[in-house]
Amino acid sequence: MLKNGKSLKWLAFLALSLFLSGCGNMTVLDPKGPVAESQAWLIWFSIGFMLLIVLVVFILLTVILVKYREREDHKGYQPEIEGSHKLEIIWTIIPVIIVIILSVPTIMTIFELEEAPAATAHKEPVVVHATSVNWKWIFSYPEVGIETVNYLNIPTDRPILFKLTSADSMAALWIPQLGGQKYNMAGMETQLYLQANEVGTYAGRNANYTGEGFSEQKFDVVALEQGDFDAWVEETQSDAPELTQEEYDKLMVPGSSSEMTFSSTHLDWVDHSTDAEYAINAWERMGYEPLNPHSRAGKAYEMPALTQSDSGEIEGFESQAANE
Amino acid sequence: MKWDEFIITGDPLILGAQISILISAIGAVFVLTYFKKWKWLWDEWITSVDHKKLGIMYILIAILMFFRGGIDALMMRTQLAAPNMTFLDSLHYNEIFTTHGTIMIIFMAMPFLIGLMNVVIPLQIGARDVAFPFLNNLSFWTFVIGMGLFNISFIIGGSPSAGWTSYMPLASNELNPGPGQNYYLLGLQISGIGTLATGINMMVTIFKMRAKGMKLMMMPMFTWTTLITSMIIVLAFPVLTIALAEMTFDRLFGTHFFNLTNGGMPMLWANLFWIWGHPEVYIVALPAFGIFSEIITTFSKKRLFGYNAMVYSIVAISVLSFLVWVHHFFTMGSGAVVNSFFSITTMAISIPTGVKIFNWLLTMHKGRITFSTPMLWSVAFIPNFVIGGVTGVMLAMAAADYQYHNTYFLVSHFHYVLIAATVFACFAGFIYWYPKMFGYKLNERIGKWFFWIFVAGFNICFFPQYFLGLDGMPRRIHIYGVEDGWFALNFISTVGAFIMGLAFIILVYNIYYSFRYSPRETTGDAWGGRTLEWATSSAIPPHYNFAKVPEVTAMDPYWDMKEKGIDPNKIDKYEKIHMPSNTAVPFVMGCFMFLAGFGLVFEWFWMGIVGAIGIFACMAYRSFDYNDGYYVSVEEIEETEKRAREAK
Secondary structure, three states, X not given: OOOOHHHXXXXXXXXXXXXXXXXXXXXXXXXXXXXXXXXHHHXXXXXXXXXXXXXXHHHHHHHHHHHHEOOOOOOOOOXXXXXXXXXXXXXXXXXXXXXXXXXXHHHHHHHXXXXXXXXXXXXXXXXXXXXXXXXXXXXXXXXXXXXXXXXXXXXXXOOEEEEEEEOOOOEEEEEOOOEEEEEEOOOOOEEEEEOOOOOEEEEEEEOOOOOOOHHHOEEEEEEEOHHHHHHHHHHHHHHOOOOOHHHHHHHHOOOEXXXXXXXXXXXXXXXXXXXXXXXXXXXXXXXXXXXXXXXXXXXXXXXXXEEEOOOOOEEOOOOHHHHO | OOHHHOEOOOOHHHHXXXXXXXXXXXXXXXXXXXXXXXXXXXXXXXXXXXXXXXXHHHHHHHHHHHHHHXXXXXXXXXXXXXXXXXXXXXXXXXXXXXXXXXXXXHHXXXXXXXXXXXXXXXXHOOOOOOOOHHHHHHXXXXXXXXXXXXXXOOOEOOOOOOOXXXXXXXXXXXXXXXXXXXXXXXXXXXXXXXXXXXXXXXXXXXXXXXXXXXXXXXXXXXXXXXXXXXXXHHHHHHHXXXXXXXXXXXXXXXXXXXXXXXXXXXXXXXXXXXXXXXHHHHHHHHHHHHHHHHHHHHHHOOOOOOHHHHHHHHHHHHHHOOOOHHHHHXXXXXXXXXXXXXXXXXXXXXXXXXXXXXXHHHHHOOOOEOOOHHHHHHHHHHXXXXXXXXXXXXXXXXXHHHHHOOEHHHHHHHHHHHHHHHHHHHHHHHHHHHHHHHOEOOOHHHHHHHHHHHHHHHHHHHHHHHHHHHOOOEOOOXXXXXXXXXXXXXXXXXHHHHXXXXXXXXXXXXXXXXXXXXXXXXXXXXXXXXXXXXXXXXXXXXXXXXXXXXXXXXXXXXXXXXXXXXXXXXXXXXXXXXXXXXXXXXXXXXXXXXXXXXXHHOOOHHHHHHXXXXXXXXXXXXXXXXXXXXXXXXXXXXXXXXXXXXXX
């Protein structure tokens, strides 16, 4: 194939176009908001530099291997070369320059992402408390007194300020098309600004391994026009049932859950970012005890899959004893 | 504790493993008994303090662990080959990726390299053995015991399932009940003792036992990297020891170092783990760099380009390796200043690493390059490692890392680094020093098949994973849906994994084939080497290594001797040689450690106490042991050397 330059060129072209068309569709490089956009830009910027470095090394390696492989008419063998200060300084300085060039936008973006996106910074952000519980997501809107499970509605073109925490294991809230992830940790609060510029449904998930139900700990993010969002808020406030602490405690038991909606939030009685023990105490109230998954009892036990009834009650978990 | 929690039942894969373990154990006992090899095994191997034999045993077990970890990988790749696969359930998958990571790093990569160090370093610096031969044997047995304890978890009690990083609180009793996590803690703790001891041993050996005339700045590059690696081990491993002990206390005795309750700090574990864990990456990478340096110089027939810069680079890398741990959790929200600092330190590591890459390239420049199999691996290392390296720089950019973190982009990156550097180096070093260890080369033709198939499989397996990461596929999920759109790339990746599996079979076949058919070495200098290990008198060095330790007057001393026409084995008068005696104490001590460790895993404290008493009894016995070795007589040396010469 090396002899046939034309077919090689075509192959390279084909590979490159396949590669580039693939990149366009890839979630992380298909941003739908300013945060993910600045990250995608940074990624493309670094890919450019890195391809350059890869190219230089690959070409140099190929040339050297071809030219200095052992053969009959070998030329230029000089076994006693010790080194070259000039060359070594060059290939120390160039990487230093590259690192500096990469550092500047990196650090600017790091600082930028700590704040609301510049274009919409004048708007009041929507505050959402995102709490992970094995293996569900609970979203609270304290300003309007709404709580949802496993789905998230947001308005477009407004910064969303996530206050992240966890009831148990460490998780990471990640909505790739809106921006990068950040950890949810029990007993702590981290903050994350994201924003959607386009109406649509985006995939969100927990990116940090949390055990058995981790793969399914996902949620949909629905970005709505401000007017539609306001309508949803009003409707929820009037129609959705209230969340009581007894109901909420059922959510603390490890297991899965369907989408749920409530017209009050758990922040009235617990803030997991200051109370790391709440979930474990709730287990006791609920009569749940963790089991060795390899024991007979552990194998027989099925994790609850919670659903919300029409009257608003959470169904699917009674107590462990009933399950066995 | 009931029986149903003790022996793992109800899984056909595990049942198969249990049966095959039983059959091979019976088979091994039968073979040893039938051929009357028990005494040989005890005298020549188990109690041996000969660094070469210990090294060979390390490598043997590392290859076994490569098989085990590889099977784990193939099972994972099978489960991920297509959407909605049900080959493994969540629990089983989680256990397998946890053991895969732990085994590949702790029980494969490290012991493989430590095995090569053991075989090569004393020979390379012209020493008769390591500084502390007894300790060397003890290190080996603690490693074996830790490895054994960790590995039995999947048939007895259940494997750990919190990931090889074992983040708290996921690894706590509340979220991870059962003995699995205890296996992780005690397996790593026991083998960690051995690693720490090896670090000290190698450091002292290199500092104190070099042949006359070998200055520090004349040491071969593998010796240099081993020295720096040993220093990293000595500085980093105590952190792991403490962190493991604290988590063990949390799980067994109800303390609250990292728990959710009573003010435990889960993130403290993540910090401690990576303060050890990042230097650990360099513990397995630096020796690899050393191995490539040896092989590239040998097969370019040229001295190393920029020796001083190479030494300063590894020193710089080792210092920086302690200053980058936060890049493993940029997403923890430590703040912009902290993330900026660790972004820069992480990117800075690429500078000395880049210097090394260019120095290797220029070592080949104006050389006479021959492509023997060790050289093929070393040449392949450069482009593959560069791909791993540049994606590492991309990951170092914290703001972008928020999108790569916990995804297959990261998975692909660290496999490109760890396989292209560490695993390629293990293969390269194994093949390169094989004639030194066994007296014959591995077959080159089969070796080339192995090389091409493995490297192809490796790239087919891991290159697509960069794109899976950018497409939003998180690591450690055991199932994905059709709508995710990850099928094609995952399938390609799985095909690549099986190609690597095929390559491994070729390697094993090569070992068998070469044992049967390879021509035996007669010179001791199989490849035209440059350093002292090739100067010993026979194909397999005698237990005293050198009849007379050569004096070193130049860098690449053996090359220098050959240039000047000096035969290091032409010795007028032999002198008696002092050598250490074999010992059974470390093996016995290891058995007690196993007992203690196993007891603690199941919280049978009486068993733990019995084990601990046994360990201390062994220490006391050793303290009153006044055997400080023996002399090899001149007649015996003459006899051995004559036989070696006749083999020519």
